[in-house]
Every structure is written in structure tokens, then in C-alpha cells.
Amino acid sequence: MVKAIRMTETGGPEVLQLVDIEQPRPGPGEVLIEHKAIGVNFIDTYMRSGLYPVTLPFVPGNEGAGVVLEVGPGVEDFKPGHRVAYCGGNGGGYSEQRVMPADRVLKLPDDISFERGAAMTLKGLTAWFLLRRTYPVKPGDIVLYHAAAGGVGLIFGQWAKHLGATVIGTAGSPEKIELAKAHGFDHVINYREENFVEHVREITGGKMCQVVYDSVGKDTFPASLDCLRPLGMFVSFGQSSGMVPPFSISLLQQKGSLFATRPVLFHYIAERKELDTAAEELFDVVRKGAVRIVINQRYKLEEAAKAHDDLESRRTSGTTILIP
Ligand code: NDP
Helix, strand or coil: CEEEEEECCCCCHHHCEEEEECCCCCCCCEEEEEEEEEEECHHHHHHHHCCCCCCCCECCCCEEEEEEEEECCCCCCCCCCCEEEEECCCCCCCECEEEEEHHHEEECCCCCCHHHHHHHHHHHHHHHHHHHHHCCCCCCCEEEECCCCCHHHHHHHHHHHHCCCEEEEEECCHHHHHHHHCCCCCEEEECCCCCHHHHHHHHCCCCCEEEEEECCCHHHCCHHHHHEEEEEEEEECCCCCCCCCCCCCHHHHHCCCCEEECCCHHHHCCCHHHHHHHHHHHHHHHHCCCCCCCEEEEEEHHHHHHHHHHHHCCCCCCEEEEEC
16 A cells, blocks of 8 residues: 545545555556655646546646656566656656556656656656747747746746747746746746736837747736737647637737647657657756756645645745655
8 A cells, every 4th residue: 555645526625635545566568666756737736626637536646756666567678776757647646656657757867866857857848848849949039938937937948048049938926036037037027017018029129029838828818929920939838827718710810920839748758759859858958057947845745735725826936846
């Protein structure tokens, strides 16, 4: 038996309950991981609330780092004792141990701690696909990223700066603005108090941005489109404030022949080769210090409900982990 956070119904953070569950052994192609640290992500709250459908009872959690305890038949790349990190798994992470398909697991370099591995894998690979695949950022590009002081945000800001972009962010408090400025963002706008479109116009001298990365959703739409220059790219990759409402495709024409996409990390790393490329690039920028991983919230596993409440109430910055 192992301790895990399980929910038997969807709802608020209170549905997250600490229980003892039986730990399955790894099947063919699988590894059993003992977690040393577990990542908390906004997607976990969508699965808990029912916004993204799950099968009950459900153990949330899509990111973690730890040690391989046991490998199933046919697994050759991993041995007991290997340090590993992963993202995905369709839940199952908020637990002392978990089984994962070996082809989704990464070897964690010795100089990256378990805590950083658990904090950076899903969020760092997200920053990777946004910056390196969805819209490959080039030196001289002007990019806008909402919720700059968040878990993905602080990684994104540093990485975008490293790629040579001018990086504009938005954030919800003076403290978050300072934090984002210390992590790659050249300009940060308080979007709870100010009109971010007007600020982007001022900052860019009216040129506006090549790309807007928007995970806030309802509250920043359609204003995000007004931050783009003609032929710009609108990347809607989350909905922390609620879903983007349905809109007419002719809006993209009116705003200047814009492109719009709604990407998901797991489609970008579905091929093992692409997952390896992504992880290599992520580990590289972290190991050479171009991207620092900021862990501002640590909770015990049994405090998962509080972690969700803090994340959804905009009280967090940087990344959040649970310690089993
Ligand atoms: P964050 O740490 O960024 O937390 C969300 C932030 O969004 C808050 O801190 C807050 O920052 C801002 N926010 C704005 N409006 C609201 C609101 N009404 N309620 C709550 N928060 C709000 O989370 P993550 O780093 O885990 O994830 C960032 C986003 O990226 C999420 O939307 C997530 O779903 C998305 N994502 C998408 C992926 C994909 O594959 N498409 C993969 C990974 C993440 P502030 O106070 O500054 O406004």
C-alpha cells in the first residue's frame, strides 16, 4: 500500500483526499517510480474540477521525479536505481509511487535535483514547444506572454530572452512584476490594473508583436489579438480564467490575416525522438544556467488541496511541488 491523493468526485480542492491505495506492479514496457517530488500544474485543477474529463476514482498529477524501483518485462533502458523525471501519464502523480510507460520517462541528469526535475519537466517542455515549435522564436522577435510570473511563465521568459527576443509579459501584482523582470521579461504590465494593449502599443512603438502566448483565456480574449501585427500568431494554450468563447474565423481576417492555434504539449512530444530532443534542449538551458527553475511553493503530499486552492486563487508564483 502507498499513500496517494485520490478523488471520487469532481469539484473544488476539497475532493482531494489522502488515502492508502494498492500500488500495482509494472507491466510489460512499464517502470515503477518512487517519487521524491511531484509537480503541481494548472492542468491538474482542470482534471479535478471536471473541465477535462477523468475516470473516477482518480489520482491527479502529471509530473514528477524520483527513482526507478522496478522495471516490467521488456524494459531495457531503465534499471532499478535510475534517477528519472516524467510528464504525462493522464493523472496518477499525486502518490508515493506510480507506474509509467518507460517510453514516456526521461533520465534525470545527476546535476539536476529531484525537486527541480519535478518542477520543470511538464512546465519546461511546455515552454520548449511554445518557443521552439509552435512559433519558433528568433532574435529580434517581440513576444507577449500572459501570466509571466507563473510556473511556465518564469521558464518561458528566461528562455525567450536567451533566444534573443524582446519579451513582454503581464502579471497580476507588483511582486509578480518584479519576479518576472528578474526572469527574462524586458517589460511587464499589470493587467489587473492597466490596459495591456495600450502598453504593448507604447512599448513596441506601434509595431505590436509577432506572437502572443495566452494561457489566461477568457479574460484576455479578444484583447490579445489586438497585440499582434498583421500575420501574427495567436497561441491559445490554456484557460486559467475560463474558456475562450467561440469566435468567428473572420475575426482573424479583420485583425490582420492572423494565425491562431490551440496547441497541447502531448501532441508535440508524442514521438519518442521529439520528446528526447525537447528534454535535451531543456536540460541544456537549465544546466548552463540560461534558465533557472524557481520553486516558490513546497507542500506535503497531504496538502494537495491547499496547493490547488493557492494556485487557483493566484497566490502562487513560479513552480509548485508536493513532497511525498
Ligand atoms: P501558473 O503558475 O501560470 O498559474 C496560473 C496563473 O494564471 C496565475 O498565477 C495567475 O497569474 C494567472 N491567472 C489569470 N487569471 C486567472 C484566474 N482567473 N484564475 C487563476 N489564475 C489566473 O500555472 P502553470 O504554469 O501550471 O500553467 C500556466 C498555463 O499554461 C495554464 O493555463 C495551463 O493550463 C497552461 N498549460 C498548457 C499546456 C498545454 O499543453 N497547452 C501545458 C502546460 C500548461 P497572475 O496573478 O499574474 O494573473
